[in-house]
Amino acid sequence: xxxxxxxxxxxxxSAIGNNVExxxxxxxxxxxxxxxxxxxxxxxxxxxxxxxxxxxxxxLEEQLGLTxxxxxxxxxxxxxxxxxxxxxxxxITDIKDYRTGLVSSTSVGGMDMTEKYFYQYxxxxxxxxxxxxxxxxxxxxxxxxxxxxxxxxxxxxxxACSSAANAIMFGARLIKSGKLDRxxxxxxxxxSKFTINGFKTLxxxxxxxxxxxxxxxxxxxxxxxxxxxxxxxEEVVRAGNKKVLAYVKGYGNANDAHHQTASSENGDGAxxxxxxxxxxxxxxxxxxxYINAHGTATSxxxxxxxxxxxxxxxxxxxxxxxxxxYTGHTLAAAxxxxxxxxxxxxxxxxxxxxxxxxxxxKEFNLVPQTQTxxxxxxxxxxxSLGFGGNCSTVIFSKKS
Amino acid sequence: MSxxxxxxxxxxxxxxxFDNSEFLEAFIDHDDTVMSVIxxxxxxxxxxxxxxxxxxxxxxxVVASKIALQEAKLENVDAIITGTGFGCTVDSEKFVSALIxxxxxxxxxxxxxxxxxxxxxxxxxxxxxCKGYNFTYVHASISFESALLDAQLQLExxxxxxxxxxxxxxxxxxxxxxxxxxNHIKKEKIKSSELLKSKTEGAIFSExxxxxxxxxxxxxxxxxxxxxxxxxxTLAKENLNQVLEDFLKENNLDVGNIDVVVMGNNGxxxxxxxxxxLSKGLFKNTAQVAFKHLxxxxxxxxxxxxxxxxxxxxxxxxxxxxxxxKETTTQINTVLLYNQYRGENHSFTLLYRC
Numbered sequence: 205x206x207x208x209x210x211x212x213x214x215x216x217x218s219a220i221g222n223n224v225e226x227x228x229x230x231x232x233x234x235x236x237x238x239x240x241x242x243x244x245x246x247x248x249x250x251x252x253x254x255x256x257x258x259x260x261x262x263x264l265e266e267q268l269g270l271t272x273x274x275x276x277x278x279x280x281x282x283x284x285x286x287x288x289x290x291x292x293x294x295x296i297t298d299i300k301d302y303r304t305g306l307v308s309s310t311s312v313g314g315m316d317m318t319e320k321y322f323y324q325y326x327x328x329x330x331x332x333x334x335x336x337x338x339x340x341x342x343x344x345x346x347x348x349x350x351x352x353x354x355x356x357x358x359x360x361x362x363x364a365c366s367s368a369a370n371a372i373m374f375g376a377r378l379i380k381s382g383k384l385d386r387x388x389x390x391x392x393x394x395x396s397k398f399t400i401n402g403f404k405t406l407x408x409x410x411x412x413x414x415x416x417x418x419x420x421x422x423x424x425x426x427x428x429x430x431x432x433x434x435x436x437x438e439e440v441v442r443a444g445n446k447k448v449l450a451y452v453k454g455y456g457n458a459n460d461a462h463h464q465t466a467s468s469e470n471g472d473g474a475x476x477x478x479x480x481x482x483x484x485x486x487x488x489x490x491x492x493x494y495i496n497a498h499g500t501a502t503s504x505x506x507x508x509x510x511x512x513x514x515x516x517x518x519x520x521x522x523x524x525x526x527x528x529x530y531t532g533h534t535l536a537a538a539x540x541x542x543x544x545x546x547x548x549x550x551x552x553x554x555x556x557x558x559x560x561x562x563x564x565x566k567e568f569n570l571v572p573q574t575q576t577x578x579x580x581x582x583x584x585x586x587x588s589l590g591f592g593g594n595c596s597t598v599i600f601s602k603k604s
Numbered sequence: 605m606s607x608x609x610x611x612x613x614x615x616x617x618x619x620x621x622f623d624n625s626e627f628l629e630a631f632i633d634h635d636d637t638v639m640s641v642i643x644x645x646x647x648x649x650x651x652x653x654x655x656x657x658x659x660x661x662x663x664x665x666v667v668a669s670k671i672a673l674q675e676a677k678l679e680n681v682d683a684i685i686t687g688t689g690f691g692c693t694v695d696s697e698k699f700v701s702a703l704i705x706x707x708x709x710x711x712x713x714x715x716x717x718x719x720x721x722x723x724x725x726x727x728x729x730x731x732x733x734c735k736g737y738n739f740t741y742v743h744a745s746i747s748f749e750s751a752l753l754d755a756q757l758q759l760e761x762x763x764x765x766x767x768x769x770x771x772x773x774x775x776x777x778x779x780x781x782x783x784x785x786x787n788h789i790k791k792e793k794i795k796s797s798e799l800l801k802s803k804t805e806g807a808i809f810s811e812x813x814x815x816x817x818x819x820x821x822x823x824x825x826x827x828x829x830x831x832x833x834x835x836x837x838t839l840a841k842e843n844l845n846q847v848l849e850d851f852l853k854e855n856n857l858d859v860g861n862i863d864v865v866v867m868g869n870n871g872x873x874x875x876x877x878x879x880x881x882l883s884k885g886l887f888k889n890t891a892q893v894a895f896k897h898l899x900x901x902x903x904x905x906x907x908x909x910x911x912x913x914x915x916x917x918x919x920x921x922x923x924x925x926x927x928x929x930k931e932t933t934t935q936i937n938t939v940l941l942y943n944q945y946r947g948e949n950h951s952f953t954l955l956y957r958c
Contacts, residue, residue: 247708306837311720313742319700325782335782339690339903340721341743345948348837355847358837358949359750360743362691362721370739374754381757398696401703402716459684459729459738465717476735591717592726594738 206486208451208604209376210441213294213434215286216544218531219255219427223289227541228548231556232576236530238413238425246397252409254395255427255532257282268350275333277314280343282430283392284350286540290388291351294434295446302385302440305357306348307375308432309367309391311536313340316396343392357384362536365498365590366457367391368431369539369598373455375435385440390432390540399426399535406465408502414533415560416499416526417506417572424500427532431540433547450547453583453601454487456480460593466504471512473595474498474587478516481585481597491583492522492599494555496542497572498587499526500533505589510570522585525558525573539588539596546584546600553581605760606820608830609958614671614770615911616641616664617812617899618796624675627915628898628923634796637789638780639810639900644671657714658727659694661774664813665724666731669768673732675825676817682764683737684725685755686772687747689903691721693776701778724772737764745868745945746835747771748814748907749953753833759820770815771904780809788946794871799897800928802871810900814907816914822958827914828939831855831954839950844881848942851952859886863933864922866913868906868943870896875946882942883928892928906943906951913939913955 216223219237220230230237241254259267264281265274268288276284287306291299317334324331336342344360357378361370368391375389393399403409403426410423441448458480460473467473482489498509513521527545534541549555558572582603588596615621619632622644632642641664646655649667658666665686673681698715717723722740729738737758741750748771755767783789790806799808818830832855839847852858865887869879883892893916899908916922917936937957944950 310742315696315700319704322700322704322778325785332782332786335786339742339744341689341747341949344743345837354838355836355840355843357835358743359741359746359835361739362742363725363738363740364720364722374739377754377757381761383753383757397703397708398700398716401708401711402699402713402719405711405713405716457737457739459726459735461729461733461735464723464726464730465713472735590722591720592722592738592740593729594722594726 206484208453208601209379209435210448211433211450211452211547212436212446212448213290214544214547215289215293216431216541217257217282217286218429218541219257220530224544230530231545232554234557234559236559238532244395244397246400248400248404251411253413253425255425256395257428275337276346277337277343278316278394279310279312279314279392280346282394283308283343283347286430287347287351287388287432290432290434299352304353304386305378305384306344306353307359307371307387307389308344308347309361309371309536310340310343310393311362311364311367312393312396312399314338314342315398316394319397363590363594364592365535365538366588366594366596367536369588369596370457372452372543372598373457376452376455379435379437386436388432388434391537392430393428393535393537395426395428410501413560414501414529416501416528416558417565417570418561419563419565421501421506423502425532427534429531429534429537429541431537431544433543450550451601451604452598454481454485454599456484457596460595462593465591467508467589469508471508473593474509474512474589475515477595477597478512481599485599489517490520492585493581494549494584495522495524496546496584496586497524497526498589499528501528507567509587509589510568514568523555523573525556527556529559542586543598546586549584550581550600550602554578606762608756608759609819609822610816610827610830610914611819611823612672612675612817613827613911613914614668614815615908616644616668617908618810619898622671627919628925631925636793637808638775639808641812659692659718659774661692661772662724662727665770665772666727668770668813668815669728672768672815672817678766678817680732680734681766681768683767684728684734685739685751685767685769686725687741687751687904688721688772689744689747690773691742692719692723693779694774695719697776697778744903745943745949746951748904749833749835749951755818756830756833759818765821766817766819768815769818770813771907772813773811773902773904775809775811796897799871800869800894803873805872805874807870807872807901810902812899812902812908814911826958828917829956829958831956833953836950838948841878841881844878845886855954861938862890862940863936864891864893864916864939866893866895866909866939866941868896868909869894870901878944889931891922891931891933893922893926894928895926909941909943913941917955917957
């Protein structure tokens with residue numbers, strides 16, 4: 205029998221809140237975090253909406269107690285805040301009492317500083333400290349340092365919008381194989397001109413609030429966020445008599461192998477990812493109580509993902525919703541924040557509404573949950589689908 | 605638990621390594637601060653129109669993956685796991701500079717699409733039609749080892765039977781320029797053959813792609829058995845010996861069992877001291893080998909070290925040009941790799957003769 209991996213702590217910072225509680229309250233009260241951009245100067249400011257975190261870099265630095273010479277990118281700042289919350293939530297007082305690792309993920313990395321100082325680096329010594337912070341692993345090294353993780357397994361995954369889901373998957377594998385006793389998993393991505401303009405050129409940014417699974421959807425809103433979970437082995441949980449929030453029960457990753465950025469119309473990759481996750485969880489489709497969909501509100505994603513739902517669940521599709529209207533699409537962090545939302549759903553037996561939905565898509569009759577709904581939730585399936593054809597599914601459960 | 609084998613190798617590097625029938629017979633003695641790779645004939649592997657659209661890293665990765673698959677006599681694999689420190693840095697630079705230079709206007713999506721870290725893994729999957737597991741690790745100098753470890757766990761547990769694992773990094777002009785400013789690259793040109801005796805700061809940057817087919821079934825021409833892989837985000841110099849001894853002990857080995865130690869010295873006077881700690885200490889009497897004077901420094905250069913170790917085991921030869929000391933060995937049965945970059949992200953990897 206496949207046993208799930210215990211989740212004993214979680215932390216999050218997103219456009220709808222600076223901690224787990226604030227995020228949950230916003231979710232159940234239907235309060236969106238999507239608004240006009242304020243912290244980045246961009247010529248697109250009136251043409252897009254984003255899920256921006258209220259706190260400035262200076263405020264985040266202060267929370268972390270960093271000195272002015274620090275060279276943290278916003279990705280590292282957000283990641284450190286969320287990861288510290290997760291460790292505190294898991295009531296870990298000594299991070300070195302067990303073999304503890306960190307698997308983080310990011311797509312933007314230190315790009316916020318790179319795009320700011322790209323040419324300035326060449327003449328201004330004062331900003332050159334950020335050069336070393338550009339590569340994707342840098343934010344993870346800093347998060348590890350903030351958590352006091354030394355001489356251990358610390359790594360980073362970057363598979364575009366499925367990154368954090370994949371970090372959870374690798375973390376679960378490390379626990380199951382006995383390589384680590386405890387691993388902090390998740391992801392962090394800040395907003396940047398790079399991604400704003402990149403998605404703009406792909407013409408998949410909406411100028412209004414995003415509307416997942418709606419016939420008239422116009423594209424996605426970008427967002428920034430970080431979220432981490434603490435995964436612990438059975439022995440650690442038993443020895444500490446620890447409270448388990450939920451379990452990582454199944455996971456699957458597959459490649460669409462269809463196009464570098466677009467998903468296949470019939471959702472091959474997503475179908476395979478969900479199939480694999482169900483197999484690892486030793487579950488049948490009817491065991492799934494709620495799906496937290498990737499649901500980015502791009503024309504392509506929602507069609508592809510919807511078709512994959514039909515292929516897996518037939519005419520018995522569980523309640524599903526996308527939380528992207530709350531947070532925007534937070535890229536690498538999406539699988540992390542949505543993992544936190546899945547665990548909260550299980551803990552509170554509550555399904556969040558898919559905001560902004562009005563008209564079902566003409567291709568199929570799929571209607572997401574549009575009101576907050578209370579119902580016994582034992583298993584939640586979370587999808588994360590990304591560029592490079594990367595499709596991931598993680599299944600969370602109440603019981604191991 | 606199943607054993608894990610390295611069934612094929614492929615290397616595109618600053619040496620002529622893309623042809624698996626050769627083994628460093630002709631040493632190319634670069635004399636610069638950045639080395640460029642010796643290109644295979646990409647057109648033999650990729651249609652010219654497609655190759656033109658690909659940045660160097662994608663091209664190197666795709667071709668190295670094809671060489672590795674060909675040698676393993678496979679049409680496809682169960683999973684593709686890639687490591688890259690900088691990712692697709694050329695396309696990233698292109699998109700950032702275009703957006704700054706044109707004030708966010710007149711941009712086209714191509715370089716943005718190709719800037720994503722998992723572009724190489726995605727392109728390989730697309731080319732093969734491989735719908736399997738596809739991960740990309742991006743953690744500086746352990747990007748490749750993370751990929752290797754992930755593959756090993758899946759093969760040991762029979763979750764897959766053959767996995768393509770590779771490390772790839774390309775060098776970008778702007779990236780090189782700004783790393784010169786912070787002295788990560790040497791100020792003065794130096795010959796590859798003199799690099800490891802250098803007394804100055806910084807490394808010689810380069811690029812490359814090193815791919816392998818790993819499997820839990822052995823073939824006739826299998827290179828080596830993959831042993832334990834361990835990575836450390838930090839490792840203080842004073843703890844290095846103890847940590848290494850513990851690692852060997854966990855693998856039922858002691859220093860005397862190691863026939864060859866392969867180390868990632870890059871000629872940076874500040875950070876080579878970690879390697880010296882071992883070469884002058886625990887491994888004083890062991891055959892020592894280095895590789896970065898051949899391939900230069902890049903985040904996945906340890907993939908080249910793994911290529912070298914696998915080739916040495918298969919051929920039972922240590923090329924003169926890689927020898928760091930005069931110690932010899934009659935047989936190459938057990939090889940230990942040690943790598944780190946700028947004192948961070950250390951790794952130990954064990955390879956055994958089958």
